[in-house]
Each structure stands twice: as C-alpha cells, then as structure tokens.
Amino acid sequence: DVKVTQSSRYLVKRTGEKVFLECVQDMDHENMFWYRQDPGLGLRLIYFSYDVKMKEKGDIPEGYSVSREKKERFSLILESASTNQTSMYLCASSSSTGSSYNEQFFGPGTRLTVL
Amino acid sequence: KQEVTQIPAALSVPEGENLVLNCSFTDSAIYNLQWFRQDPGKGLTSLLLIQSSQREQTSGRLNASLDKSSGRSTLYIAASQPGDSATYLCAVPNTGGFKTIFGAGTRLFVKA
Numbered sequence: 001d002v003k004v005t006q007s008s009r010y011l012v013k014r015t016g017e018k019v020f021l022e023c024v025q026d027m028d029h030e031n032m033f034w035y036r037q038d039p040g041l042g043l044r045l046i047y048f049s050y051d052v053k054m055k056e057k058g059d060i061p062e063g064y065s066v067s068r069e070k071k072e073r074f075s076l077i078l079e080s081a082s083t084n085q086t087s088m089y090l091c092a093s094s095s096s097t098g099s100s101y102n103e104q105f106f107g108p109g110t111r112l113t114v115l
Numbered sequence: 116k117q118e119v120t121q122i123p124a125a126l127s128v129p130e131g132e133n134l135v136l137n138c139s140f141t142d143s144a145i146y147n148l149q150w151f152r153q154d155p156g157k158g159l160t161s162l163l164l165i166q167s168s169q170r171e172q173t174s175g176r177l178n179a180s181l182d183k184s185s186g187r188s189t190l191y192i193a194a195s196q197p198g199d200s201a202t203y204l205c206a207v208p209n210t211g212g213f214k215t216i217f218g219a220g221t222r223l224f225v226k227a
Contacts, residue, residue, distance in 0.1 A: 056213070
C-alpha cells in the first residue's frame with residue numbers, strides 16, 4: 001500500500017514563528033504536492049515538485065516555501081506564520097509513469113493553528 | 116480552463132439505499148478521473164481511478180463510470196451504510212500539466 005505520512009496531525013504555533021511541515025512517501029513517486037483546505041474554498045494547491053530539487057508554484061504560494069532534497073521527502077515552510085495560515089494542510093504524491101499515472105495519494109493532514 | 120462541478124453538494128439517505136453522486140468537468144481531454152473519500156478532519160482516501168479509455172471501475176459496493184464525451188462521471192454506492200457517511204470528491208488532471216483539479220465535493224449522510 002502507498003503510504004504518505006505527515007510529521008504532525010495537530011500543530012499550534014505563534015504569529016511570526018517559522019513552521020516546518022514534513023511529508024514522506026514510500027512509493028518512489030516523482031511528484032509531490034502541498035495543498036491547504038479551508039471550509040468553502042476547497043483544496044488549493046500551494047506548491048508542487050516533479051523531481052528532487054525541482055519546485056513549481058501552485059495557486060497560492062505567497063507566504064510559503066518548499067524544499068525537496070530527497071525524492072521521498074517534501075517539506076513546506078511557513079517563513080513567518082500568520083493567523084490567516086491557520087488551516088488543514090494536506091500532502092500528496094503521484095507517479096509520472098505507468099497505469100497509475102497521476103493517481104494522487106494523500107497523507108492524513110496537519111491541522112495548523114496560528115495564534 | 117478545466118472546471119469540476121459536483122452535484123448535489125449534500126445528500127442525506129436512509130441506510131440501505133442505492134445512491135448516485137455526480138461529477139462533471141468542462142474539458143473532456145482528460146487522462147483519468149479519480150474519486151476520493153474524506154472523513155471529517157482527515158486526509159483524502161483514493162477510492163477509484165478511471166483511465167480515459169475505461170467506461171467504469173468497480174470496488175466492492177462502489178462503481179464509478181466515465182463518459183468523456185459528455186464530461187461526466189458518476190459514483191454509484193450500493194446498499195449504503197452509516198459508515199459511508201463522508202465527503203466524496205472527484206478530481207481530474209489539469210490539461211497538459213501536473214496539477215489536479217478537484218470538485219468541491221458531495222457531503223453524504225447515511226441515516227441508520
């Protein structure tokens with residue numbers, strides 16, 4: 001079974017703190033994604049990566065950065081957390097090849113609260 | 116630009132009923148379509164992936180169909196159970212890119 005894990009289920013941080021969210025997948029997927037999910041706004045793509053050290057901005061990259069130093073790990077960084085970044089953060093991965101091309105597998109999510 | 120719409124937004128049915136959830140997309144040039152389930156406060160669980168060359172996929176009590184030409188997919192749930200209560204989302208790859216376009220979901224409640 002594909003496994004995508006996220007470092008924390010719940011996280012509480014203070015305004016201005018630097019926040020790291022970690023995501024690890026064990027299926028050797030090329031693509032990894034970070035989304036945030038808010039009531040009434042659905043899933044919004046923050047950043048994605050299609051290879052190690054490669055990254056592309058999604059629809060709402062402002063206030064975030066990412067790092068992909070190893071194929072299995074994709075980190076989301078909030079440089080200076082703000083209250084409007086309180087949200088559910090979801091990581092996903094997918095393959096670029098084979099019959100499961102672009103089939104996305106999600107982690108359990110991290111509920112981040114910024115006070 | 117690809118857009119994905121799910122109707123209805125919410126649905127409440129008695130246990131045991133068969134039901135259909137609908138998903139429509141504006142650009143028929145899709146590679147595949149994926150159905151997910153999401154429980155409150157949790158991540159998305161992949162239910163079914165239909166390739167563009169397929170008409171339907173089945174997994175247990177779930178059956179998903181795809182009609183590319185009309186830009187529609189349906190998720191059929193047979194003999195619904197209270198444990199099926201969740202939000203169901205459909206998603207398609209954005210044309211020519213890595214992004215995925217998600218519908219807003221249908222919130223299903225199955226009454227015991």
